[in-house]
Amino acid sequence: MMPRILIVDDEAPARARLTTLLSDIAAECPHELVGEAAQAQQALDRIVELSPDIVLLDVQMPGMTGIELAAHLAQNDAAGPAIIFVTAYDEYALKAFEVHAFDYLLKPVRATRLADAIRRVGALKQNAGAQKKVIAEVANTMQVTRKNFSVQERGRLLLVPVIDVLYLKAEAKYVTLRTREREYLIEGSLSALEQEFAAQFIRVHRNALVARDAIVGVERGAQIVDAESDGDKTQESWQVILRHIDDRLPISRRQWAGVKALVR
Template sequence: MALRALIVDDEPLARQELQYLLESAGGVDVLATGSNGIEAVELVRIHRPDVLFLDVQMPGLDGFGVLKMLIERKVRLPQVVFATAFDQYAVRAFEVNAVDYLLKPFDRGRVLQTIEKASTRALAAAPHDHPAEPQTESQIESQTEAKLDALLRLVGEAQAPRAPRSKVVVRAQSRLLLVDQREICFASIDDGAISVVTPQIEGQSNCRTLEDLMDQLDPETFWRAHRSYVVNIQHIREVVPWFKSSYQLRMDDPKKTEIPVARTQTKRLRELFNL
């Protein structure tokens, strides 16, 4: 049986991209989409979805406010998948209980993992031939509130300032070099291999994913401009307008590499440089 899903995000491009990825993956029926927290509460009340894909940062009622309001109104909480552009040091807070997360810009492989996880949980929660004694409404409400309290506590802890590592390991010419992260222009991933580029060297990271690499980097300096690229905003030489209101970044590495900006990151680009 297909997962019944809702998508709520204040960015139209993010909603469209996520809906496309979910529907093209199969096994997900997107019932409706919304653009703000108030719509999210009403859509959950009406549709009773299996899973809610919810933007964290929305004007007015944010993602956490949506969960609080659903509990206050005694609406059954679906599985919640946060869609977030939060820096990597914060996203672990979302991995608690039945809550998952997706980082913007969305990665198809990560979306597929989330669908699989949500499907497994939905199957486990489905009625069986010999169901256990049903829980009372007060028991369910108490458990839900405990989950939300744990989530909010972890979010607060994760958002506390942390000192990132000053150096990262880069493998180049059979040597393991300790590179000051301020020197990194950008990093990219291709076929599972992560390349790290500085003005002096180009090598490979030992990290398995860009998410793992981002864990080591200063979130105030490094930005996931595209699902395949992390850039040091101090090494952006030029913002190049591209077709259909998109942009590319020309870096200050020796090759003057041009890096695409994901459409879901256009808003962040404008915030960074007041475009």
């Protein structure tokens, strides 16, 4: 197997140095350099387009960091590229392995060290799932709080900032992300998202989470039948008023106390 390699670093000189280093080890460690990227969204596009086996990834990049990018790749594609971090910072090593990084190389990178990492990726790719087993032995599994949602749309993987999402609504097997401008669809569990983003979102109904900062008030909705009472008794219903959009989301009786406390 000749691994396909993508370089991701926001600094052009750093990408050039890695390119030269890869050229120096080409004879002893055959590989194919398929491309470069300077930031996270470009890297995601290149990964979808080029399907590299290995991504040589910097940690500190503007916008989305290398750690966050690796977390997105691990969540969205278990069979995706192996991540080898190449960085000048040693303090991110633990977090790197928490997001399933294959290796962590410190700059200036030695040629023998890089060649060894690439060869080991090639060996482990022969046995599906072996990489995850090795990683599990190296690090504990800890969730990294995401700053962006990954959305697959028309052959692209887009990043939607968490702070831009006004609400999350379950729709069959999908979850709708609603921003001020538009809606996006992702696959996932609303319960898992509630657990992950408990600090940012509050549940208002069994099928909806709303950004806490997006709630500007509540208002009365239509009268509804109280299914838990005898006869045809009705009760008042309430709905959330959201910043920037006209959408109204119903508040269930179970969630009313929490929402009311937040508004007050």
